[in-house]
Structure formats: structure tokens, C-alpha cells
Amino acid sequence: MRLEQAARQLEVLGNPTRLQAYRALVRAGPEGLPVGRLQRRLKVVGSTLSHHLRRLVATGLVTQERRGTTLLCRAHYPAMAALLGYLADECCADAPAPAARKPAGARAEEGKACA
């Protein structure tokens, strides 16, 4: 059921407002950004942003940490790496080898169209 998890994360990233927020966090790096700064940057109503951040956190793409009165948000990079890997890995895994037989134990590298 790994597919379900990936689909959930992709769906969460598939909303323009959420994608914008997530990208801002990715750009911000390990220091992250507080909710308020995100809100001002994206020009979105607070309650709406809160809703979106909740979904990002729920799927493991973003983490939050209290910092006094503000809430610090950070992109969770391992989750991003896993998701990208899920999409890119096994590319052409089922493709018939163009000419040569794949040697046993070797990953099919020939014909990789998504290099």
C-alpha cells in the first residue's frame, strides 16, 4: 500500500496554494519559515493557510515546531526524496531489453528514457 501514501502526497501537492507554500519551505531550507511569514508571502487568508498546512503535515511533507508564539514550518526533505524516488525509480523496469539480455542481477539500465 505504498502507492496510497504516494498518491496522498501528490494530491496534497496538487493544489496551487499548497504547492506554493511547500515550495517556499523547500526554498527556505532547513531553517524553515513561520506560518505568519508564509501567510504574508502568499497573501492567503490565515484560516485557509492553516488548513493547507495541516494537510501538508498530515502527509509527512512538512514538520512544525513551536517557537514561542510562532509556529515554525519546515519541509521534510526525506519525504520529498522518497516521493521523487517513487516516481523515477523502476522506470522501464518492465521494458524488454532492446537487444541484449539483461545480465542476471543487473538493473535494466539500457533503454532508460527518464535519465
Next chain:
Amino acid sequence: MRLEQAARQLEVLGNPTRLQAYRALVRAGPEGLPVGRLQRRLKVVGSTLSHHLRRLVATGLVTQERRGTTLLCRAHYPAMAALLGYLADECCADAPAPAARKPAGARAEEGKACA
């Protein structure tokens, strides 16, 4: 408005059935798969699969080509690469350099957390 395009593609991939179909095509490699084979593999009603494929094609993630009576579907790898790049690129671009000043013209490589 490149963000809108990326969000649309992510949202399209964010449905389990569609993600399954897309992954099957990615695995299949450049040869692609006909609709009927996808249908049997995913065990999904024909009309539903047709609906999903239409969305994958509409966002440029999949291409189709008539092959006699069957319709051949292929993952469009440049689109996938562009989407993955959109997510991964500019990681930490806004992050303050930890110690050294970034030399002018050089991309901030230090602190890249998503390597």
C-alpha cells in the same frame, strides 16, 4: 504561471488509480502499453480508465497513438523530468549561507538538504 501547470500535473498524479496507470506506463518504457492491457492490469472499468487517461494526456504526462484498433499509451518522460526538476530545483535557494558568503554567480550549494 509555471506553478499552475506543475500543480495540475501533481493533482492528476494524486489519484491512486491514475498513479497506478502512470507508473505502469513508466515501467513499461518507451514501448508503452495499449489501453486494454492497462485495463486488465489495473482491473478498472473501461469508462473510468478512459476518464483518467484523458486527464493524464491533457496535462502532458502521457501521449497516445493509434495502432490499428488499439490505442497505445506512453509516459512522456520529458514532462516527468520537468516536474521532478520543478520540485527539487531551487532547494534552499533562499536559505542563508551557513558560514561563507556565496560567491557571486555561484549557486548556493552549501546547506542543500535534499541532495
Next chain:
DNA sequence: GAACTATTTCGATGTCCATCGAAATAAAAC
């Protein structure tokens, strides 16, 4: 052109989601 296979379009149904404003909570400052 009739029969057959492959795929799509249509119409209907139920569900989930984005967005907002107002009110509620959390934490700090005074």
C-alpha cells in the same frame, strides 16, 4: 456491409475539497 473488438461519451450519483469570516485558543508582554 455485418459482426466483432476496442475505446469513448453520456448522464447520474455521492463524496471530497477550497475558501472565507467569525469566533476560539495559545503564548507573550505589559
Next chain:
DNA sequence: GTTTTATTTCGATGGACATCGAAATAGTTC
């Protein structure tokens, strides 16, 4: 403890989507 700032929860609204079965279309074969 009251004021102030930061963020969330609540409730409502309008719109989009997934799924299905039945009927329609495209293309092949006889």
C-alpha cells in the same frame, strides 16, 4: 490579569471529481 499577536477551529457555501453502466463511435475482419 489584561492586552496583543499568532494561529486554529467552526460552520457554511459552491464547485470539482471518481465511479459506474449503458449507449455510441472507431476500426478490423469476414
